[in-house]
Amino acid sequence: MSLWTERILSHFTADLTRLWVACDPDDVLLDEKLLPELRSRGFELMLYEDPFAFRAEYEERYRAAWDRGEQGPAPSLVLHLRSADANALPWDIVHHGRVVRLSLADLFPKLAYSAVQQVEPEHLAGLFHAHQTELQNARGENESKDFILEHVYQLAPRSIRNPVDFWREILRMHFANRSLPPMFAQHAAGIIQGKGLFTDLPIATWLASRSALLRVVQDVWFRYLKTLGLDGTRTAEPPPPDYIAKIEIPFDHSDVQVLVDSMFLNGSLHPLAVHSIPAGMPSWIKAGIVQDAAAYKSLLQSGLEKLLISVPGASASFKDWIDYSKSLGELLARAYELPPDSDCEVQTVIDSLIKSIQTKSDESLTAWIDAQHYSDLILQPAVKSPAMVHHIPRYLQRRRNSGETKIALLVFDGLALDQWIQVREFLIHKSSPFAFEEGATFAWLPTVTSVSRQAIFSGLKPREFESSIDGTDKESTLWSSFWQNEGVSLKDVMYQRALRSVSQLAELEARIDQSSPKVIGLVIDEVDKRIHKERSKKDVSMWIQHWLETGFVHKLFALLLKNGYHIYLTADHGNVESTGVGRPNQGVIAETRGERVRVYRSGPLLADSAAAYPTTVRLDVAGLPANFMPLFAGGRTAFVPEGDQVVVHGGVSIEELIVPFVKVSYVIGTE
Secondary structure (H helix, E strand, O other): OOHHHHHHHOOOOOOOOOEEEEEOOOOHHHOOOHHHHHHHOOEEEEEOOOHHHHHHHHHHHHHHHHHOOOOOOOOEEEEEEOOOOHHHOOHHHHHHOEEEEOOHHHHOOOOOHHHHOOOOHHHHHHHHHHHHHHOOOOOOHHHHHHHHHHHOOOOOHHHOOOHHHHHHHHHHHHHOOOOOOHHHHHHHHHHHHOOOOOOOOOHHHHHHOHHHHHHHHHHHHHHHHHHOOOOEEEOOOOOOOOOOOOOOOOOOOHHHHHHHHHHHHOOOOOOEEEOOOOOOOOHHHHHHEEOOHHHHHHHHHHHHHHHHOOOOOOOOOHHHHHHHHHHHHHHHHHHHOOOOOOOHHHHHHHHHHHHHHHHHHHHHHHHHHHOOHHHHHOOOOOOOOOOEHHHHHHHHHHHHHOOOOOEEEEEEOOOOHHHHHHHHHHHHHOOOOEEEEEEEEEOOOOOOHHHHHHHHHHOOOHHHHHHHOOOOOOHHHHHHHHHHHOOOOHHHEEEEEEEOOHHHHHHHHHHHHHHOOOEEEEEEOHHHHHHOOOOOHHHHHHHHHHHHHOOHHHHHHHHHHHOOOEEEEEOOOOOEEEEEOOOOOOOOOOOEEOOOEEEEOOHHHHHHHHHHOOOOEEOOOOOOOOOOEEEEOOOOEEOOOOOOEEEEOOOOOHHHHEEEEEEEEEOOOOO
8 A cells, every 4th residue: 555545545544433534625535536435444435526316325325324324335435525614514514523634735835835736636645655755844936846757747848858758758758648637738848948948839738738849740751751751641640730830859869760650550640551662661660651551550559569469458547448448439430440352361460450459458357347436436526527417517717717718519419439539530631620628528328318418418327317317308407407507597508419510510500600609518419420320430430431521510610710719629439330039029128128228216126137147237327216127138239130231339448438528629830
């Protein structure tokens, strides 16, 4: 157990009392590594956010059991308050509960509180160890930033003396998925540019944004190859746009070479398709060029082989799963766009690798959920990014408080991560002046629209909209209610669904011009409608390409950005290829009869159906209504006629459960 875990959990002794109050303004206790340890000691944690929702859950699940002399769901309950003032809680809770106070200022007294606040929760344990073992005296704000950069992000900007140092460190950092929070990016950039390096370039943006950095590296790579006499067709990339600075990267340096090579293998960078390779060409550049379709497939095969041996385990963090899902999405998008050719053997190997990855990741993800890690996501704060889709409205409200007064949330119903990547690549290929801050978030289980999309627009757990959980008719009301509760006038909130074609955009713009809303929620449902008509993801990919050619997505983004909106894009669920195992003949016994899930209102009926279909999966999903019990189709199967090949959703897979969360803006200098 780490020093950090010991320090935090030392406050909690199970036999002292059964009701605890954690005054925790910095969300220290919500660290996903701490929650399982807390649970293993007999504590369950409940957030205090909405007083009415809290009272209903507390009385139903705990107070009633305690009054009967029973233990309840856990021996002890910790009520988490995102405030230092316990008096914000009801009197009876404070009177009967034992109060514990947690604060980053108290835990890190030798570092500037403003700097420690910006560190992601998963890094606090490492920072605490360094704080306890290496700091003798208190540090000022700039010294605190230096200390955190070195010990958390492994970046020492004061040691960067030349371009090779800079490119080695920034590529290493982004290859490890360690983008800097804006405060540290600005601090590091100031130090580097203070030495006369890259003084006219936006290196703070590159340090903070992996996608912005990769777009620059991609452009410079193609120009570098041209100096070597290599020219050809850019795979999934346009000619270099004018708005990207003409910079030089020392690709011929060994420290840079190894990182760039790895980024081509994992799909982060795109190779150049060439007709021939001149004699004497250095061997290390081969990962960044492809001479023919067979070479491209070989590169894809290498990337998939690496993914197969790096599937996160049942004890992984949720960010490990998000990083893995993004890497998988990159490679799946490339696999689905491969043209048919005569090299069946390599294609068979690729298909086999994808199936092996899917099988292994499905099993590991199911074990991860069963170990209650998914339930812990519900408790994560929506400060730096939303861990689950119902956190998105609260995250957007924080963005509004930070100056993004006009927000547009675009929910692409059913859009899987690999399909988002196809959208992104299409827009880049068309030289669209858009920049993308790409992340991902977890949808709700079961991955069906009525559950997960309502969670997005309401900001609530499904248990909290039980009366409408079987449909989506209340979405507009739920969306408006959330923002009204946050102080936004009803006239400043807009919702529109069923957007899918260019012909609808003029009416949308007229509505925006007329009402000038501050917050917009839009549902783009064409992908979800289409996937149910296709038999394979490759067919879906071909259709999405045709849809993108209509210009709808490009024009929608441009319309909203022109009107001053900060665009955030997400999805309520993804989709997978599945094979039918038969359709249960149960009439109205199952309340929800999706292709990958059946939902029951009775435990015995659920047990009977699970026995009838032994490959199904039962999971206890926290946050669902008590009488809303899902039964999931196992593996890549679906409750459709036996042997049918379909593209569906509703189940437990990485491609259904982890969805894109992307900020769309203009590239710097093109507004």
